[in-house]
Amino acid sequence: MSDVIIKVDNVQVSFWQNNVGVYSIKDLITHRKSPFKNKVILDNISVEVRKGESLGILGRNGCGKSTLLRAIAGIIKPSKGKITVNGTFAPILAIGAGLELELTGYENISLLLALYGTARKNTNAVENIKEFSELSDEVLKMPVKQYSSGMVARLAFSISLANDSDILIIDEVLAVGDQGFQAKCLEKIYKIKSEGKTILFVSHFPDDVARICNKAILLEQGKLIDSGNSSDVCNHYRQLF
Ligand SMILES: Nc1ncnc2c1ncn2[C@@H]1O[C@H](COP(=O)(O)OP(=O)(O)OP(=O)(O)O)[C@@H](O)[C@H]1O
Ligand SMILES: [Mg+2]
Secondary structure: OOOEEEEEEEEEEEEEEEOOOOOOHHHHHOOOOOOEEEEEEEEEEEEEEEOOOEEEEEEOOOOOHHHHHHHHOOOOOOOEEEEEEOOOEOOOOOOOOOOOOOOEHHHHHHHHHHHHOHHHHOOOHHHHHHHHHOOOHHHHOOEHHHOOHHHHHHHHHHHHHHOOOOEEEEEOHHHHOOHHHHHHHHHHHHHHHHOOOEEEEEOOOHHHHHHHOOEEEEEEOOEEEEEEEHHHHHHHHHHOO
């Protein structure tokens, strides 16, 4: 169908994990058993998102939500299956991912705007980011490694808003922002939704997911255990605890 903007088809993602610690060259030469195991993080995931839809992604810590977003954003490659995306997005995912911690707020803004090509199209982009984030000039001149997690979330979300993309990816931005910023983000998300943009929304707050998203999926240990109408899936999520 032409209005399908994201198609995730039977996707599997696996990572090499080491739960032993250091594995040295000596270990390799003496044929000590490798501690690396190939662990399946996402298994057989299929989901379609149509233009203008908002998809909520729910599940416990470590179930694979951010990994699914990274795969959709093309940051990691599925080991099996196929992902097709017919739109643009700003790949600022989890809190701070995509930001260079050694650089200042301003330097990160310039870098990411240049990367997305936004600076050429929108000359007010830096001012808009500053205004939405409510971060002071003094804070924006500091390296991001000195920011609190709320400040990082403010910067990351404001930069992703400045990029006028078809798909907005939101991973837990509301979790660390203070009440004022949460309310402001929700208002902005509703506005973006009303403009017909597509939203992928990861959150641990089912009430927000039910309000923002028309449909949702529920992951459990890398498997898709429910999908459909967001209020039904949110009820299922609440029953997990
Ligand atoms: N680069 C990596 N290498 C190895 N394992 C990884 C890597 N990234 C994630 N994982 C593992 O993948 C699993 C899913 O992680 P992910 O970050 O997708 O979870 P999540 O659902 O977003 O959790 P949370 O709610 O805590 O944000 C976890 O077990 C994690 O340890
Ligand atoms: Mg996550």
